[in-house]
Amino acid sequence: MTILELKNVSKFFGGLAANTDISFSLEEGKIIGLIGPNGAGKTTLFNCITGFYPPSQGQILFKKQNITGLQPHQICRLGMARTWQKVRPLVKMSVLDNVMVGALCRTNSLKIAREIAMEQLKVVHIEHKTNMPAGGLPIGERKRLEIARILATNPELLLLDEVMGGLNTSESEEIIQLILETKSRGLTQMVIEHDMKAIMRISDRIVVLNSGEKLAEGTPAEIADNQEVIDAYLGESHA
Numbered sequence: 001m002t003i004l005e006l007k008n009v010s011k012f013f014g015g016l017a018a019n020t021d022i023s024f025s026l027e028e029g030k031i032i033g034l035i036g037p038n039g040a041g042k043t044t045l046f047n048c049i050t051g052f053y054p055p056s057q058g059q060i061l062f063k064k065q066n067i068t069g070l071q072p073h074q075i076c077r078l079g080m081a082r083t084w085q086k087v088r089p090l091v092k093m094s095v096l097d098n099v100m101v102g103a104l105c106r107t108n109s110l111k112i113a114r115e116i117a118m119e120q121l122k123v124v125h126i127e128h129k130t131n132m133p134a135g136g137l138p139i140g141e142r143k144r145l146e147i148a149r150i151l152a153t154n155p156e157l158l159l160l161d162e163v164m165g166g167l168n169t170s171e172s173e174e175i176i177q178l179i180l181e182t183k184s185r186g187l188t189q190m191v192i193e194h195d196m197k198a199i200m201r202i203s204d205r206i207v208v209l210n211s212g213e214k215l216a217e218g219t220p221a222e223i224a225d226n227q228e229v230i231d232a233y234l235g236e237s238h239a
């Protein structure tokens, strides 16, 4: 079943077309990779989907409901959550409190929010850092904190913006395992990533953006073999 559908979505900043006429859909339970060069419009598209920017044109359907123009908190309540490319935890608050903020989108009870948060901290393996200020976490754990925070909102669709950015190989591997575990629980994920090995490994399908436009869409094998994608982004060495 289709969980997310984009119909001709465009986003303009003055004269700059950050997203132009983008259409694709996302099947429930799958991982879709979103790739493309710096400035291609990937984060902007996440901002449009999650309601941080209203699209200039087009329509976005989530679980068949038209969510175009809804506010981020409304979209979050419908079951969609995203991480930020530049991780921004509430640095002075504890790790636990940061994740409780996510859970409070579902409940008014601090007790229940605390239980949900503890559960998700275990999922991302930072339960031993519960009482530390979030600002004291190293980058790899900050990225996992972000994932715990969005999992605590009980989403059906997760949008992950470069959650492996700046991580070393073993830290990235931990994130990959987390993404695959999340998939095995039936959640749908859209993943922006520049690490091509990782994206090819985890994605069921890949959408390629270039200069704000959708350049290609297909299975990882089709994308790796697509001459336009190689020319615009992957380079011959990858092929």
Ligand SMILES: Nc1ncnc2c1ncn2[C@@H]1O[C@H](COP(=O)(O)OP(=O)(O)OP(=O)(O)O)[C@@H](O)[C@H]1O
Binding pocket: 013, 016, 018, 036, 037, 038, 039, 040, 041, 042, 043, 044, 045, 085
């Ligand atoms: N709020 C904004 N105001 C004006 N221009 C913006 C804004 N946000 C993004 N842009 C521009 O839109 C284009 C797409 O940016 P975006 O951040 O979506 O790219 P990206 O694909 O996520 O790149 P990266 O891989 O570097 O993260 C860029 O030219 C960027 O400068």
Ligand SMILES: [Mg+2]
Binding pocket: 042, 043, 044, 085
């Ligand atoms: Mg980006």
